Amino acid sequence: MARAPAAPVADVSVDLIRAAGVKVTRGRVRVLDALHAARQPLSHAEMEMRLDEGSEPAMDRVTLYRILDSLVACGLALKAVDTRGVFRFSAAGAQRQHANHVHFRCTDCGGVFCLKAEPPPPPRLPRGFRLNELAFDLRGTCAGCSSREAV
């Protein structure tokens, strides 16, 4: 062993935040750490619960909203809406790889499958419209649910 340094210096989140050109605050580090530790996008409420579990004092509700938005603004996190209409946040690195391909979403199990195909080029937009993002989603039944249905 003898590998762990005296202080936890090698904090990935700190470096990322600094590199993004914004202030490195305890709140931002905690939140970004939590986003990186999560395997699914987290809602504000879920994030609040996770932060409460730690030893540090609870963070203000509004501050958490602002931290999440600031992480999105500087490209370290992504914001999306879930089926209930609630915003969910995820670490940006986790999804960069999802930006440029097609997804299959199973309407039975909710699973998301990445297809190898590239998304098609966007059609021409009416005057004044600005494109930010492109989602080509196929919905249907995945192989597992299909065979289970057949029973």
Place this chain on the structure above:
Amino acid sequence: MARAPAAPVADVSVDLIRAAGVKVTRGRVRVLDALHAARQPLSHAEMEMRLDEGSEPAMDRVTLYRILDSLVACGLALKAVDTRGVFRFSAAGAQRQHANHVHFRCTDCGGVFCLKAEPPPPPRLPRGFRLNELAFDLRGTCAGCSSREAV
């Protein structure tokens, strides 16, 4: 001619609601009519405004929520979440014609715009996967919100 009966009996919405096996109330008919007349999915707020324009007395906020949910429950309407996290409703029949073209979703106002373009052909699916629906969504800022931003 001589086809039109004395009373406005040929109300499509009334027949649909009756056929769905739920009570035919004035509220439900008004809402379903509005959904059929709309070319885009409507939010609760937009629906409220449209109903206010008519001559009939305004409908209670909660009642509108319940009517919309009841129409969804009996299959006459569809409920989806827009990019701002607000629920939008559309007539169930209308959705079939939306199945086969491209949508632009404004991340500012949540509006949904139908583009003239046809969706691209689906890529090949892995064995066992069954395709039901195909959604090619573009996200960005619509013309209205773009110009408003520029001010």
Place this chain on the structure above:
DNA sequence: GCTACAAATGCAACAAGGTTGCGTTTACTG
């Protein structure tokens, strides 16, 4: 290390969207 300033935080209040409970009215059944 100290200072100054902008950025970040905490708090209170607010706003929009949506839900629940309950008493009253209304559409359908017999």
Place this chain on the structure above:
DNA sequence: CAGTAAACGCAACCTTGTTGCATTTGTAGC
């Protein structure tokens, strides 16, 4: 036409998210 379950209106409440302002804190420059 009476009885009943469903639908309605109202009030209150909840969750999610935002705004304004005073205070604290991170960081650049000395």
